[in-house]
Amino acid sequence: MSAKLKNVILMLLILILLFLLILISSKVYKFYVANKLDREVSNDKNVIKIGFSLGTLKEERWIKDRDIFMAKAKELGAEVFVQNANNDDEDQLKQVKYLLDKKIDVLVIVPNDLKKASAGVEMAKKAGVKVISYDRLVLNSNVDLYISFDNVKVGKLMAEYLVKRYPKGNYLIINGATNDNNTKMIKEGYDSVLLPKVKSGDIKIIGEEWSPNWMSEYAFEATEKYIQKNYGIDAIIAGDDGLANGIIESLSEHRLAGKVAVVAQDADLAACQRIIEGTQLMTVYKPLDKLAGDAAKLAVKLAKGEKLNVSNTIYDGKFTVPYYKLEPIAVDKSNIDDTVIKDGFHSRDDVYRYVN
CATH class of the missing domain: 3.40.50.2300 (Response regulator)
Structure with missing residues (x-):
């Protein structure tokens, strides 16, 4: 066999070897990425998602509620999506739908209208999402929890x-x-x-x-x-x-x-x-620290399917719902x-x- 033919064969073998190495590396990389994504998706599924629908942020206190709630929920490992309806009932319902599309586990709602917001609660219940009525009670809707002061x-x-x-x-x-x-x-x-x-x-x-x-x-x-x-x-x-x-x-x-x-x-x-x-x-x-902080804790408990141990109740016009009542000063x-x-x-x- 001539030296020239030997060189050609050697080059072909090197090329084949390089091709195989690239192919193997590509498959290994794809396997690694797929597993990484699977782990991330799995981890993401384990993160509790809370939707916070506010009727307004016009008054100073609602900004405090939002900020305290978000900080406490984050501390508990939950992710919060906030929407502000700016006193618009139709916008609040659209925003509730948006939050449900985010695959939230719990909806926390401050209703702009005590009756119209019941449509948002109904949407959440149909999606299997627990609902907390925050500070303002949504009437005729059978929320999972009402939290407010007396x-x-x-x-x-x-x-x-x-x-x-x-x-x-x-x-x-x-x-x-x-x-x-x-x-x-x-x-x-x-x-x-x-x-x-x-x-x-x-x-x-x-x-x-x-x-x-x-x-x-x-x-x-x-x-x-x-x-x-x-x-x-x-x-x-x-x-x-x-x-x-x-x-x-x-x-x-x-x-x-x-x-x-x-x-x-x-x-x-x-x-x-x-x-x-x-x-x-x-x-x-x-004390909004108490209201918003406790609401965040209770939202996480609801998402985990844990008991809330709330003894008070309130009639919403159609149903008797649990009422987590706090004392004003x-x-x-x-x-x-x-x-x-x-x-x-x-x-x-x-x-x-x-x-x-």
């Missing part, structure tokens, strides 16, 4: 605080939105305190308003209307601190801020500042340092910012 007590605390200091006089009430079940519960609370006083003639309710979408602008206009009628307002119950802001703006324009007693709820930073300044008498503090100038500030809900520097 909203009847919120109304009681506001009314009791005023009655203790103003046992006689003209009261104005500016409620939140009629499409929020919390408004109804808060009213139940303050009515239980005020109606006996109204019956005795000590207190006169000069007006009761309902603010669409909890709009502070409406609260401003409503307060303006009653001031113009010269009723001589002694005290005002506001559905929340956002409404109190509109009320106090109106009072300020008539140099009545601090002269008319105003109470509300949520312990927003601006409300806490007004308490220190003396233009708002009291707010009902609802009345906060004024005397205890704001020991509650809102001590808990880290707001810093002392922020609360006392406008006071020398």
Whole structure:
């Protein structure tokens, strides 16, 4: 065999060997990638997915709810997908569908409308997804859990605080939105305190308003209307601190801020500042760390199929559902340092910012 032929055969053998090595390497690589992807898919399936559908983020408190919930859920190893409906019922239903398409394990919903949101709950149930109604109850929907503060007590605390200091006089009430079940519960609370006083003639309710979408602008206009009628307002119950802001703006324009007693709820930073300044008498503090943190824990438990051990229940208009009830706290100038500030809900520097 000639040297030239030997070289040709050697080159062919080398080429064949290289081809086989490339083929083997390619198969090994594909096997490795396939296994890696399988592991990632498997791991991804083990991650609990929670959909958080918020009716709004307009008020300061809902931003806190979102942030605390997400941080706690992440700490527990869950992934959270957040959607904000901006007070639009149709958008909220579309967003619920989007979250369900993400293959979530649990839907946590803050309904924009107490009845219309039931369609979203129904979609979730058909998809086999557990549902938590967060802070606001979805009516007629049989959610797996309702978590909120004792909203009847919120109304009681506001009314009791005023009655203790103003046992006689003209009261104005500016409620939140009629499409929020919390408004109804808060009213139940303050009515239980005020109606006996109204019956005795000590207190006169000069007006009761309902603010669409909890709009502070409406609260401003409503307060303006009653001031113009010269009723001589002694005290005002506001559905929340956002409404109190509109009320106090109106009072300020008539140099009545601090002269008319105003109470509300949520312990927003601006409300806490007004308490220190003396233009708002009291707010009902609802520790959101507890609400959002516990909601995240319970969502993870639901996803794992664990028992929640919730003893309270609430009737949603059609079904009796588990109710995880938290306690609200009345906060004024005397205890704001020991509650809102001590808990880290707001810093002392922020609360006392406008006071020398």
